[in-house]
């Protein structure tokens with residue numbers, strides 16, 4: 001067997017001011033054929049798992065380019081087209097192939113392309129023809145368009161949010177691909193449109209039990225090859241935005257459609273119950289200051305660069321300053337210009353500095369302070385599970401009992417080591433402010449006396465009922481109350 005694999009992925013927050021060109025991919029991950037590292041990244045596990053499968057089977061794996069850009073705003077048209085065409089040319093050179101196994105994200109939006117993955121998959125299908133297996137792994141924060149479903153044989157989606165299972169799901173993808181190519185199964189994909197948009201953390205109920213149930217059905221029903229939930233991505237203003245359920249069965253489409261529908265309506269019945277409780281910056285700062293024990297972690301949950309925002313909002317910091325809070329550390333505020341000024345001034349210097357809130361409306365006001373530059377790190381990084389995430393060049397500044405880390409590389413706050421990397425002991429601070437929706441929780445909950453989820457300002461379109469969408473459909477919950485009518489609970 002000859003299998004072609006490649007990856008092309010990013011998550012586009014169409015409301016974000018941070019546009020992405022080819023450099024955005026090259027700075028995050030750009031691996032030409034054969035150059036992908038041995039360890040997988042979020043959307044490239046089909047390549048690393050594929051290497052293992054091909055070696056075991058004695059098959060030929062032809063690797064195309066792998067490209068990933070960290071979540072941000074609209075992708076530059078030439079950047080998308082050049083990466084797409086690079087991979088398509090590699091595929092043409094690899095022909096004939098028996099299968100194509102891709103790592104996508106599924107929430108890219110490029111200038112001139114509302115559905116880049118649909119465009120890409122359709123072109124792949126046109127090149128290989130109807131008889132060749134075509135499948136992909138997706139992030140649940142994506143848009144499952146009709147064009148994608150028509151082009152591909154099947155999709156497998158990460159089940160967990162935080163996405164701890166991207167390698168496990170790549171293994172599922174390959175297992176189904178191998179069984180299909182060896183003639184043991186005939187995968188058929190059924191999709192149900194839940195006609196809703198929501199946020200579904202699996203670290204809490206009710207989504208935890210729902211995902212456990214999906215895995216139980218997969219393990220016990222011999223007709224079922226895979227079950228997935230597309231959560232949807234509410235910051236992507238595209239026509240087919242919304243939650244969908246996917247059932248892949250072994251040649252029983254009626255059963256698959258029934259199962260996808262039952263699961264989808266079950267999710268719909270629990271609409272509005274999935275999200276963590278959120279408080280505003282006034283409540284969060286008051287609670288944190290009143291807490292007898294620290295550190296209290298305030299998650300500035302919607303100014304999360306991992307969801308494509310700039311990560312430079314100052315709403316929480318502004319409230320801390322207004323209330324006179326001290327023994328506070330903020331990690332991080334994205335401000336490359338301020339970092340440059342600090343670098344030029346040097347460690348130990350005291351300067352008047354304006355920083356933060358420069359990129360988008362709804363993120364507070366720039367902070368003006370006389371600051372001491374405590375530490376400068378040219379290439380700062382923090383731990384992220386088994387790997388590292390870079391956030392420097394970075395500057396640790398101090399004023400009025402508050403430490404702030406200014407960074408140059410936009411990244412969410414994954415781990416307390418972001419503070420220690422800049423010379424701050426996070427366990428000795430009463431209040432820590434981080435920029436992350438939910439990924440921070442695994443590591444910060446280990447040191448936190450308390451965690452507060454804070455919705456501050458409007459850096460992210462987190463309330464779809466009022467988001468000024470121009471392209472997304474309006475006939476889904478919560479824009480309307482019950483799009484399913486009497487068939488829904």
Ligand SMILES: [Zn+2]
Nearest residue numbers: 139140141163
């Ligand atoms: Zn995601």
